[in-house]
Amino acid sequence: MLDMPFSRIIEGLNYSLENVIAPEIESPIAKGQLFAVVEILNQIKGRFDHKFELVVEDIKVSQKALATLIETLSAASVEIPSEYHSNTEAIDLAAMTGEELREKRNQLEIIVSGALDLLDAHRADIPDAQKVEHAVFMQFGATIFRNMLLVGKYRFDKITQADKKD
């Protein structure tokens, strides 16, 4: 979900704040404060985007994984779609907008997944296929760990026990 453009996340939050939560608030002061939050979120939504360096890192990892898979599949004489090769070529990432970067990352993930499925389909012809899968996994490992560290402390009990006093 947090892969979505921030503007879309804020639009979704604001819709619920305005149409679901505000009508339930009886205090005019609290309701006014809520609309102030909606207003602020609305004003900042076009000024924020995902951290450039994280998406760039994701793209580089996917390209590296794709190169590993191409090498393995080629060695086993598996026919490789031409788009695999073209997607390992260097990209001028600095020239891309945030939206273009996210699109590129998503496109690369689809290609890497396709290459993994191709490897799986030819497993019998590829010695140590699982070792290659593990190598690809390890290439993504650092980004998965990085994303986990980005997860803030969550308090779902505040949500499910909202009827209890603090």
Next chain:
Amino acid sequence: MALSDNHQLIAYLARKLGGTDLRITKEWQNMEGWSMETFSLDVEYKKDGATVEQALILRRQPVSGLLEPYDVSTEYRILKALQASKVIVPVAFWYEGDSAVFERPFYIMQKVEGDVHVLEQDPGADFRLVPDDEERVSLANDFIDSLVHIHECDWKALGLGFLGEPGSGKSAALQQVDYWADVIERAGVRSKPLVTLAINWLRENAPETEQVRLIHGDYRIGNFIHQNQHITSILDWEMAHLGDRHEDIAFVLGPLWRSNAPANWVCHLLPEDEFLEKYEQKSGLKVDREKLKYFDLLLSLKAVGIMSTAANSFAQNKTPDLKPAAFGSILDLAYAGLAQHLNERLSSC
């Protein structure tokens, strides 16, 4: 609109209960659940010249959410069927599929008196969810008994074949892999390389199932009602299906319901070795520890499926409810769990 103002629902309840002058005297929506909408209703009506008071639970299909696509009738049919078994469940009264009554399909069941344990996120190192040792031992005993009853029940004779018999051999495991792969596909994250690696490994290494059994699918502390030191009802059958019992056992052993004090107890009730030993004793069935590792990975894929569905529900504007959005916002934790188990499996061969 308050339920007490819903004339269709009031007329429906009066008709089903065979009473007149029915009033909803108290109502509240339970906040604990993340999926199905649960309402507690106290009703009062006249029947045979007497005034009757009754407490009911209404479970309604949400617009969208973690476990979609929803069909609330499945849970109703499971509860109905299990009433003829040793598994202790609330009495399910009526299912209503006509959305004109209360906007979406729902069913009504008995309100079972007692409490439900609520898991806290940050309770502190010395926190004990069940502080009384005598109560804990008793609950642990009931907890294992109930799991054994679920796994021992004759699901065919109970009429639970509608859940879809997976067939023999590897089919039970493969059916679950396919099910969650489809869920993840619908949620739009099937093309994550991590997910692809996990699905391919699970398909390649699916274990044989010695016998297809009823699987609760969400069996843990927090999903039962207890009173006077005993479990009085097993709840939340939304993910029940037919499959391999090791799936339920691996779920019980999950890290999210381990205790802080004493450290690392299963579902806050007892040590892992003791749980497994007692399950084996009571059921007469061996627990295959290697199989548990397979199901650990499958369950972490399932967690990705549930969380990504929640995220997608928000992303696609399917519901204005922000609870699925909050759940989906920590999807990276589910990926991390999947990565941990996948690393163990890929590096072990």
